[in-house]
Amino acid sequence: MKRAWTLPILLVLCGAAGAAGLALTGSTAAAVVLLLLFLALAGAHSPLVFPRSVGALEAERRSAADGRPVVYWRPGCQYCLRLRVRLGRDARRVHWVDIWRDPAGAAVVRAANQGNETVPTVVVAGRAHTNPDPAWVREQLTD
Known part of the structure; x- marks a missing residue:
């Protein structure tokens, strides 16, 4: 922390x-x-600036139940901040995992990015997307 x-x-x-x-x-x-x-x-x-983070396991469980994306992020990341700002109010509908607080979240990011902790990494339906366009993430939230 x-x-x-x-x-x-x-x-x-x-x-x-x-x-x-x-x-x-x-x-x-x-x-x-x-x-x-x-x-x-x-x-x-x-x-x-970010909505309250949950652990990776909890975020994966919630995402499986509601189909919403999981965003793996870390404080100080300008790309994470860009994603957060561009999502606006919709950011609260995404499951956020701070990889500096959650070792399991950091492990998910490393597995998706050839051992690197590149964030934001967004997981939708079990598939990881590194630094996706915020508009695309917003599209994933349409219910």
Whole structure:
């Protein structure tokens, strides 16, 4: 879990340091803008942006029952963030598995990607798709 928060914490610390430097030189407005920018970046790269993750086994069980895709992801991944943002509200209808929290999920991703932990890996009907187009994933959600 600590690894998932490393990048967001570093972004907040860098933003705070830069803002403090600007504030000391008298550029209060620039300091506020810089800090807000770094806080937004930290939020976008945090696990908070994604719906609650479940374990790989639970996600596979749920997917078998409802036919919805399983998305294997990790915090800090720009492609995972792109998928999440482009899915919009439909992201809650997908089963999300954080591979940094779930070793079984990481194993599924490695098996689908020749030993690499390439994410997002989306599994639909037992078939893995690495970094698919978000529009295609949305199509898989039509009921």
